[in-house]
Amino acid sequence: MxxxxxxxxxxxxxxxxxxxxxxxxxxxxxxxxxxxxxxxxxxxxxxxxxxxxxxxxxxxxxxxxxxxxxxxxxxxxxxxxxxxRIMIFQDYGLYPWKSALGNVMFALEAKGVAKSEAKATALHHLEIVGLKDSAERYPHQLSGGMKQRVAIARALAASPQxxxxxxxxxxxxxxxxxxxxxxxxxxxxxxxxxxxxxxxxxxxxxxxxxxxxxxxxxxxxxxxxxxxxxxxxxxxxxxxxxxxxxxxxxxxxxxxxxxxxxxx
Amino acid sequence: MNIGFQKIFSHLVPTVGLLGFISLWQFAAGFYPPVQLPGPLDVLRALRELMTDGVLFSHISISLYRFFSAYLLAVSIAIPLGLFLGSYITARRAMDPLLQVLRPISPIAWFPLAVLWFGIGNAPAIFIIFLSAFFPMLLATIDAVRQIPAIYLKVAANFGAGKMMVFLRVVIPAAFPGIMVGLHIAVGTAWIHLVAGEMLGAQSGLGYLIVDARNFLRTDWILAGMLVVGLLGLAIYRAMRQLEDLLKRRWGGV
The missing domain is CATH 3.40.50.300 (P-loop containing nucleotide triphosphate hydrolases)
Incomplete structure (x- = not known):
């Protein structure tokens, strides 16, 4: 930090x-x-x-x-x-074929973080936005506000400046x-x-x-x-x-x- | 009207429709000799006749073999090629005139060449079925890749995903529902052309059964063959539909 x-x-x-x-x-x-x-x-x-x-x-x-x-x-x-430097969009830009967790993990895996570590980090960031319990849900099962929270968690997972x-x-x-x-x-x-x-x-x-x-x-x-x-x-x-x-x-x-x- | 009755009613309507058609058929058949128009009972008798000596099953199995090998061949070429052409605009532009000219040619028109190139037997039939499945799959895959929302790729680029990761983890899953549509359409066109392909050069299969029956004036066998083609086509189409629904649910209804 x-x-x-x-x-x-x-x-x-x-x-x-x-x-x-x-x-x-x-x-x-x-x-x-x-x-x-x-x-x-x-x-x-x-x-x-x-x-x-x-x-x-x-x-x-x-x-x-x-x-x-x-x-x-x-x-x-x-x-x-x-x-x-991560952009967060109005229409979220979540991948519909990935769960909330999978979407957040994407940010970490793109950086080459190993899967098990990525999962732990992604869960941590979902917790920050209050969505730890919805980690396994898919975007179509989430409300607009929850989707944007997932997008924020995904952005934070990349620890951007x-x-x-x-x-x-x-x-x-x-x-x-x-x-x-x-x-x-x-x-x-x-x-x-x-x-x-x-x-x-x-x-x-x-x-x-x-x-x-x-x-x-x-x-x-x-x-x-x-x-x-x-x-x-x-x-x-x-x-x-x-x-x-x-x-x-x-x-x-x-x-x-x-x-x-x-x-x- | 209560719900239970509505349910029965919704099943009753198609049954009544079908029964109505069959009785009309039976009625009409009374005016013609069986060689010209056999009745439904004649066709059922013919079906049993074909089934008892195992002839029907050998025709069915060879037809299914041709259908699935041609279909899988089309899948294994059309989808990778479609993913490639969908991703690279220059390659797509280079191929477009060729595709636009080849696409409207009926697969049946290839038949003389197919026989010249492949002789008779399985190969020309497989070639015709392949062609009929190939173009719908290819075009659907190209479209599916082109219609991937730009935001998916923007996000991947933003997080620094490598080319391979973008292709495997974004492009393919994003294009998947569109590819599925192509696979679905191709099942229909391929099954239709199966009979045509087998009518023209094969010595076995359901298409052959139908032309061969005509040679012996066994009109009842012709109709039995047609009925089997229709029922099998329906079964394959239904199975495909189930698979598609399953995958769509997994994909979150996009």
Whole structure:
């Protein structure tokens, strides 16, 4: 864990992503941006659709390459996905032919861990997310919240320095969502990975993030970075929470109005 | 209507349908000489006749032998080739024109060549059955690999799984339900072409039984042969279905 304290530092310089629309024109999914993320920071990317938040997290995770600029994590350029940096998806990405245990073991076996050891480690991580009793169940026998817990256990089993989460709780019902937010915070506090969390829910961003990055669309860009000074977990009805909420909502409103102007 | 009655009713309907057909058949047979249209009882008598001297069973066993050897040969070539072509887009592009041209050719059209190449006996029949099973299996396997959700491969890449592990532990199981569909379709097409293959060049088997009976004007034997083909085909199809359901349950209903 000591090593994890100091790693997972991300640095982006002049990073942009362009694509060609059907007319052959060059469009910016993400216009050039600079960004620094410190080790063990919990960063939330929020913004309306088209703001490039998913593009950005895919670039950070190495699933996609920027059109220009450089991304480094702990000083090394990101060129491809790495088991030090695990992405958690909205639709879980669990293998339906494997049990919960088998899915978590996959992360370890991919690293070459022997089966018996992998099983013990996987069970430990299922226990962390409260699913030890469901280890033998298959994904279709699990609820959405449980599936996402398995995906989190699988990610943790790889002991990554960075967790990328792309709207991981967006498909879950409100109560499950609140509970998983608390569990995620607890895991983050215990293991201290750097977390980059994409969401379109401002409350979720404030509740989780030590830093909230508001993004704006057309072209996708960083709009405002807000450091959140709240204890974790915090009280959602606290006046400081409400102040952050007001600040971000006001900014969000402006983003929306501008986007509407653009659309017209 | 209570549930018990509904259950009986749901079994009754197909039985009544079948009995209705058989009595219509018996009725119609009354208007024709047995050589032209034997009745159901004639066919049952013919079936018993064929069974008593063991002729029927030797035809059945040789047909099943041809069917299963051709089917397994098709499985062992089509599935590895399909996995390969599904995984490598360049290879698939290279093979696509050939496949598109070969696929619409009826396996029966290969028959003259099959006899030229393999003579008569088991080989040409096996070749025809093989062809009829090969293409549905190949195309289903290619599709199954191509339709693997990208997220499965993304996850595997993220955790640093090696190429071999991705292929064995992700690609094959992910494609499995789709491959199963191909295997299922191929059972049907292969069984249909079994009779055709045996009618054309073999000296034994159910297809041969049917053409040979025509040569002797034993119409009752023809219909008995057809009935056996139908019942065996149904049995194989059912067995396949059971296997598929079993595997699907294991696979979590994807």
């Amino acid at each position: 000591g090593q994890q304290m100091t790693s997972g530092t991300m640095s982006l310089r002049g990073v942009a992503k362009y694509y060609r629309n059907p007319n052959g024109e060059r469009m910016a999914a993400l216009s050039p941006l600079d960004l620094d993320i410190a080790a063990s920071e919990f960063v939330c990317l929020v913004g309306p659709s088209g703001c490039g938040k998913t593009t950005l997290i895919n670039l950070l995770a190495g699933f996609d390459q920027p059109s220009c600029g450089s991304i480094t994590i702990d000083g090394k350029p990101v060129t491809k996905p790495d088991s030090e 960075v967790l990328f989460m792309d709207e991981p709780f967006a498909a879950l019902d409100a109560f499950t969502r609140l509970r998983l937010q608390d569990e995620l915070l607890r895991i983050w506090q215990e293991q201290q990975p750097t977390v980059v969390f994409v969401t379109h829910d401002l409350d979720e961003a404030i509740y989780l993030g030590s830093k909230v990055i508001l993004m704006a669309p057309y072209p996708g860009r960083l709009r405002k970075i807000v450091d959140i000074q709240l204890p974790r977990p915090c009280d959602r009805t606290d006046s400081v929470f409400a102040a952050y909420r007001r600040e971000l909502f006001r900014e969000f409103q402006l983003v929306h109005e501008e986007a509407m102007d653009y659309a017209i």
